[in-house]
Amino acid sequence: MTIYLEKFSPQPIIHMNRRAFLSKALMLAAGSATVPGMHLFAGNGKEKLPADEYNQLNPLRRNTGTFTGRGGTIGWLADNHGIIVIDSQFPPSARTFFTELQQHNSQSLLALINTHHHADHTAGNLYFSNIAEQIVAHENVPELQRTIAEEQNSVDEQVYPDTTFDTEWRLDTGDEIIHANYYGHAHTAGDIIIRFEKANVVHMGDLVFNRWYPFIDTDGGADISNWIEVLQSVADDADRDTFFIFGHGSSEFGITGSTNDLIVMRDYLSALLDFVDQRISDGNSLEEIASVGGLNGFPDHISPGARLSFQANVAAAWDELHQ
Ligand SMILES: [Zn+2]
Structure with missing residues (x-):
């Protein structure tokens, strides 16, 4: 009964600000609204999840877990001090996820x-x-998010972070300590590790x-060069017991893993930059370099779409090396 009362405490409403108020009306229409430009990697995020994608709460350890519905992997912590959620996918899968989680834990969503x-x-x-x-x-995220939304005419569907930071953010929930750290430009200009x-x-x-x-x-x-440094740094800070959650992964290797998976990613990016750099030195054009199918030593890498292909990676490395 205590949990039931906590579930309906007024706390989240106290935190409702103008952003939340404006988006409340949008939420009511979210189930039917057209949401352009939200299909980066997997579906358009609007479709009903297939039955076998429900109930995807995968507990890891010490009240943490993952959820894989549509888009980037959600990470979560749910204990009797509160709930933390990392990343939100799309409104339909966010709802599926959180509805499921609340069947097990009805504490407040602290962050x-x-x-x-x-x-x-x-x-x-x-x-x-x-x-x-x-x-x-990270403090760069709202502006990056807004820029993309303007390009894709989806400004009305955006809810922006309201707590941003430069290098470090921390939250002590009572039974867990959550750290978020920024290591500089890598996959984007605003990636943090939690x-x-x-x-x-x-x-x-x-x-x-x-x-x-x-x-x-x-x-x-x-910034591929710094991305390599970031992976090295995080791998150095980890120990043999550190368990990692990844934004995306192949069905064979999955969306969780160990330091070894960070090292494979580091090595791939490093090999990519070296390869493109060498080919540029040899006088090859971008088209000539991109015509190569892949890199030796990475037979497990697959392409789930045109934007996530070896050719796109070569183009990105080319751009970086010509800056
Ligand atoms: Zn991304």
Whole structure:
């Protein structure tokens, strides 16, 4: 009964601000509204989830877990001190996820944290706008999110982070300590890594595409060289027991893993830059370099779509090397 009362406490309403108020009306229409430009990686986010994609709460350890519905992997912490959610996918899968989670835990949503601005990680903010006490992200995220939304005519569907930071953010929930850290430009200009300290679980956002050719968002401020450094740094800080959650992954290798998966990602990006750099030195054109099918040593990498292909990766490396 205590939990029931907490569930309906007025706390989230106290936190409703202008953003939340405006988006409340949008939420009412969210089930039927057209949401253009929200189909970066998987579907358009509007369709009803197939039955076998329900009930995808995958507990990890110490009250943490993942959810894979549509788009970037959601990470969560749910204990008797509150709930933390990392990334929000799209409104329909966000609803599916949180409805399921609330069947197990009806504490307040202390924070929704966006790993970066891409729609498959932030579009579901709309669903959480009246639920989350705060939406946390790196300080570059709101502007990046707004820029894309203007390009895709989806400004009205955006709910922006209201708690932003430069290098470091921390929340002590009572039974867990959550750290969010910024390491500079990598997949975008606003990627953060979130760590559940006691559980020793780390959400990498899209800094790891586990054996997918990654999306390297040049327009969004991507920096492959620094991305390599970031992966090295996080791998150095991890121990053998650290459990990682990835934004995306192949069905074979999955959306969770170990330091070894970070190293594979680091090595792929490093090999990509070296390869393109060498070919440029040899006088090859972008078309000639991109005509190569892939890199030796990475037989497991697959392409789930044109934007996440070896050819797109070569183009991004070409751009970076010509800056
Ligand atoms: Zn992304």
